[in-house]
Structure formats: structure tokens, C-alpha cells
Amino acid sequence: xxxxxxxxxxxxxxxxxxxxxxxxxxxxxxxxxxxxxxxxxxxxxxxxxxxxxxxxxxxxxxxxxxxxxxxxxxxxxxxxxxxxxxxxxxxxxxxxxxxxxxxxx
Amino acid sequence: xxxxxxxxxxxxxxxxxxxxxxxxxxxxxxxxxxxxxxxxxxxxxxxxxxxxxxxxxxxxxxxxxxxxxxxxxxxxxxxxxxxxxxxxxxxxxxxxxxxxxxxxxxxxxxxxxxxxxxxxxxxxxxxxxxxxxxxxxxxxxxxxxxxxxxxxxxxxxxxxxxxxxxxxxxxxxxxxxxxxxxxxxxxxxxxxxxxxxxxxxxxxxxxxxxxxxxxxxxxxxxxxxxxxxxxxxxxxxxxxxxxxxxxxxxxxxxxxxxxxxxxxxxxxxxxxxxxxxxxxxxxxxxxxxxxxxxxxxxxxxxxxxxxxxxxxxxxxxxxxxxxxxxxxxxxxxxxxxxxxxxxxxxxxxxxxxxxxxxxxxxx
Numbered sequence: 001x002x003x004x005x006x007x008x009x010x011x012x013x014x015x016x017x018x019x020x021x022x023x024x025x026x027x028x029x030x031x032x033x034x035x036x037x038x039x040x041x042x043x044x045x046x047x048x049x050x051x052x053x054x055x056x057x058x059x060x061x062x063x064x065x066x067x068x069x070x071x072x073x074x075x076x077x078x079x080x081x082x083x084x085x086x087x088x089x090x091x092x093x094x095x096x097x098x099x100x101x102x103x104x105x
Numbered sequence: 106x107x108x109x110x111x112x113x114x115x116x117x118x119x120x121x122x123x124x125x126x127x128x129x130x131x132x133x134x135x136x137x138x139x140x141x142x143x144x145x146x147x148x149x150x151x152x153x154x155x156x157x158x159x160x161x162x163x164x165x166x167x168x169x170x171x172x173x174x175x176x177x178x179x180x181x182x183x184x185x186x187x188x189x190x191x192x193x194x195x196x197x198x199x200x201x202x203x204x205x206x207x208x209x210x211x212x213x214x215x216x217x218x219x220x221x222x223x224x225x226x227x228x229x230x231x232x233x234x235x236x237x238x239x240x241x242x243x244x245x246x247x248x249x250x251x252x253x254x255x256x257x258x259x260x261x262x263x264x265x266x267x268x269x270x271x272x273x274x275x276x277x278x279x280x281x282x283x284x285x286x287x288x289x290x291x292x293x294x295x296x297x298x299x300x301x302x303x304x305x306x307x308x309x310x311x312x313x314x315x316x317x318x319x320x321x322x323x324x325x326x327x328x329x330x331x332x333x334x335x336x337x338x339x340x341x342x343x344x345x346x347x348x349x350x351x352x353x354x355x356x357x358x359x360x361x362x363x364x365x366x367x368x369x370x371x372x373x374x375x376x377x378x379x380x381x382x383x384x385x386x387x388x389x390x391x392x393x394x395x396x397x398x399x400x401x402x403x404x405x406x407x408x409x410x411x412x413x414x415x416x417x418x419x420x421x422x423x424x425x426x427x428x429x430x431x432x433x434x435x436x437x438x439x440x441x442x443x444x445x446x447x448x449x450x451x452x453x454x455x456x457x458x459x460x461x462x463x464x465x466x467x468x
Contacts, residue, residue: 018359025366033404033416034375038366041401045359062302069299079398079405086406086416090377096416099374 008053015050018042031097032089040082047074110232110262111138111145116152116222117176117203118240119168125268126237127176131183131199133235138197145199149176150225152207152218152242173203202229213387213408215248219255226261233262288337289324290316343438350434354400358422362401365419374420381412382432389439396431 001009025038051071058064115130117123130147138145151169180201207221226234234256240249257263294316301308365372382393394405394413402422407414417423 018363021363021366025362028366028371029373031375033377033406034373034418037362037401037404037416037418040398040404041355041359042362042366044399045355062299065299066302075399076395079395082398083394083405086404090406090414096375096377098376 004056008056011049011053011056015046015048015053018046018049020046022046032094033086033096036082036086040078044074044078047078109137111135111141111143111199112229112231112233113147114222114226114229114231114234114261115147115149115176116218116234116236116240116242117149117172118151118237118242119172120237120239120241122239122266122268123172123176123237124179126235126240126266127179128183129266129268130235131180131201133233134199135184135197138199145197146202146231147180147199148202148204148225148229148231149173149180150222151203151205152212152221153205169205173205177201177203210381212242213390215251216255218242218248218252219258222256223259223261226259231261234264236263236265238265238268284333285324285327286320289327290320293319340438347434347438351396351399354431358401358425361421362418373418375416375418376423377406377414377416378423378426379412379414380426383436389435392438393432393435396435397426400425400431 019042022038022042025042026035029035029038048071051067051074055064055067055071058067111134113130113134115126120126127149134145134147137143151173153166153169180199184199184201204225206225207218210217210221212218212221222234225231236249236253236256238249240252242248242252253263253265294312297312297315298304298308301312382390390408390413394408397403397405397413397415400422402418403426404416404418405413406416415426417426
């Protein structure tokens, strides 16, 4: 394997790791607001790292530029979606979970 | 509050019928004053949607001063003549005041505008508000009716000036001009060619046609103000500086959140806080809100009035937010170095705990 291939594998693996963290977060976190943290961020970073790997794989090509654009749109749409969901919950008066609600789990 | 009042507030903005509204307001002030013997005054108030300290928006603040100057001159002119154009020296004196309000907050919704106007009216004890029928405080967004509704919820008398509207309305939503069209065309054409990937005749022609259609349809609503090349370049330059910084913040904070999520005892301490950001226009608020959401541990729940409602996952994420580095970076992009020196939210004391509104709106 060349150093570039190591780098690509590293990026994709890191992407998979953060995708995994997002899933664990959705399962473990207690309420909608905290779950939105997991989906909007760990997920974004996971996608971004994987796509970064893809970009390096393409090398200097139009496809790489398109991947970069894809990254940009992920950065814009992911937080917007999380915001839309939590805002809807907030306006419905859904109380966020706090540390007093349940000790630890 | 009596039926009518000689103490009048007129919200001011660029509008085609403002000349007549100003005339109507001064006339009404004098008429009511001569009937009731009240002291007549007309306040022309300009609610601004952006920050005047902004070094690059100086031309905008000149525009505000210009509009208010005109209002003052017109009113003075009107007071010298009565309805039939005769010189009228013995009329009741009407004092004219002008003011700019809302520089220190982010005015967005009709109720924000109504709030600053009503606050001003209360402070100066102005009992009557006359609204220009073509008044558009929201720039491209039509908000006159909701604004009037919000205003009429108060104890002040609210009315629309009975002036003729100009029927020809090429102005909606904003005037198109060459630089708007050029920026729009350039951006969409460039994007098309980027996606096409190959610069052959077919792509160039279809791209030009598509970009032309996009420009015709959207150039009037995409920009509120005419883009200026210098400002655009400076902002783009600073934005490019911001991206690596944001990526680094995202990476750092993600590792922290991954640690929390994978930690067996799940050490979280979520809380919702309201936080008044010192930024002043739509684009920078959007950038800040999205950056906050992208930075793990903090999530923008709502942009409400002039503040952001933020859900934070841990205490350390809250501290980071109150430290204000992100906010400062966003200010740097949009307003330059001087604005970056404004104190952090913690120093300003604009962070407070927030509870969820307990009256959900019925559909």
C-alpha cells in the first residue's frame, strides 16, 4: 500500500467510526434534543471524513470537485435539518431531558 | 388613551409614498393639536436591520441619515403651507424629531419591528402611529400587514396613511440591476460548467441559457442590496480563512462528544439557554446558527427575536459557547477586524437559562 492509500483508508475508517458513534448516540441518548446532537454532528463528520477519502481516491479530477461540493452541501443541510427538527419539538413544548430526570442512564 | 392624539410616530423607510405619508402626519398633528390644544409632535423613526458600526456598511447608514433628513425637510416645508397651498404662519407649532432605532438588536420578524417602535412610542409618550402603506421594513419580505397587526395589539392608535399607492410596482421584491445580474449569472454559469466538467460548445451554450433563466427569475430576490465587488471579495476571503478554523473546531468537539457517547456512564448535562448574539443580519445569523449546530455539544434550537436558543449537551460545551470564539469568528467574516473585538457573550452577560414555552400553538 502507498502512503496515499493508507491516508484514504484512515479517513474512511475514521468516517465509519464517527458514523458508528452517531448510531450509538441515537440509541443511548435520552431524548430528542440530545439525539439530534448525535445525528447532526457525529454523522456530519463521519460523512465528511469518508467523502474526504473518496476525494483523495479520485485525485485531481472533476469528480473530486463534485465531491467537495457534496461536502459543502452536507455542511449546510445537516445542521439545518437538525435545527428544523428540534425547533419543531421546542415549539410543541417538549421538555428537554435534564440531569435531574434520570441518574446516569 | 384618547380617541386621537397629536403626538405621532411615523416609521420610516425607503418608499414611494413616503412623501405623502409625511405630509399627512404633519397635517394630522396640527389638526388635532388645534382642536385639543395638545402639544403637537411628529417623530420619524427609522428601524434599521443591520449594524451601523459595520465599517463596510457605511453607505447604508448614510442612506438612513439621508431618508431622515428628507423627512425633516419635507415636514418643515409642509408646516409652512396649509392645505390650499397658502402660506400659513399662524398655525399651531409642530415639533419634528427623527431617530434611528434597533441598531443594537437583530430585527427580523414583524413583532421585532413592532417592539422597537412601541418601545420608542412609550418612552416618548406618542399616542398615535401612522404607517406608510408602501412601508417595507423587511426589505424583500412583505411584512406591512403583520406589522400593523402587532402594532395594533398595543394601546396606541394605529392607522395607515390614506395616500394613493403607486400602482405601477416594478419594485417587488427589489430592483434588479446590472451588478446583481452579473454576480448571479457568473455564479450559476460557473456552477453549471463545474458540474458539466467539460468545456465544449454544447455545455457552454446550455449553461449560458440556464444561467440566463436563473438570473432573470432570481437575481431580484437573491440579493437585498447591490453586491459590491470589494465587500464580496473581502467577505469571501475571510470566509475561506474561517473554514479551516471551523473544521478544526468540529473535529476537536466531535472527539469530545464521541468520548461522552461511548463512555459507560454517559456523562451528559443537557440544558437549554437563550443567548443574545451580537450580530445583525440574516446571513451572519444563519452562518453562526449553523456553525453552532455543527460544533458538537451545542445545537441551535430556535432563532427567536434577537437571540438564539441553544441546546447544549455538556457544561464544557456551554462554556465554549459563552466564551464567544465562534461568534467572534463570524463577526470577523462579515464585519471585519473591528467588530471581532466586541466582548464575548459571557462578558456582555447575555446568556441566560431558558425553559421550553409551555403554550404550544394550536394548528
